Ligand SMILES: Nc1nc2c(c(=O)[nH]1)N[C@H]1C(S)=C(S)[C@@H](COP(=O)(O)O)O[C@H]1N2
């Protein structure tokens with residue numbers, strides 16, 4: 133798809149990224165940034181931004197949903213979670229494994245969230261480095277953000293810097309603070325589609341597709 137056609141309608145109506153960015157924004161030196169993958173892995177690894185760019189690039193145009201009842205469908209480029217985990221020799225079919233994500237963090241601390249690994253991989257969860265054909269802006273989690281389109285956005289960490297493969301299904305930042313569900317599966321409810329400027333009722337659970345609108 134041509135870069136110029138990757139736009140999100142009514143993007144100016146989207147709720148502010150900064151408002152939902154608990155630890156706040158901090159510029160990250162891309163030369164020093166690493167994605168660390170450790171825990172229940174075959175090989176503990178540290179990937180550079182260039183390492184990620186050298187993996188097969190994937191494009192996904194899928195809908196995200198915030199627990200605050202808005203949703204948006206955008207254009208994401210990046211890599212498949214499974215392709216990255218293959219480099220670390222992770223047995224992501226093991227149903228007992230979870231993935232704890234941690235953000236790069238600021239003086240205010242870091243944001244964490246833990247997701248069920250095998251389910252995320254089955255849903256083609258991704259690590260995105262571009263949105264709407266552009267490098268991720270700071271408030272969008274530059275340089276990399278995790279996205280599982282079957283889960284509410286609070287399960288998807290922006291400015292991700294580490295992935296721990298673990299058997300502990302830990303409670304995350306927002307779950308602790310606001311009592312959100314640890315599973316984070318998108319629930320049947322009425323949501324607002326920012327990009328369509330209308331409400332819709334989702335009667336399934338998990339990812340909201342165009343058929344649900
Ligand atoms: N590092 C980090 N990632 C985060 C958050 C956060 O506070 N810190 N908030 C989450 C929540 S609740 C939402 S709604 C989305 C917002 O993503 P957006 O900037 O694309 O709107 O980021 C998610 N990822």
Ligand SMILES: [Mo]
Pocket residue numbers: 152198199200285286
């Ligand atoms: Mo959110």
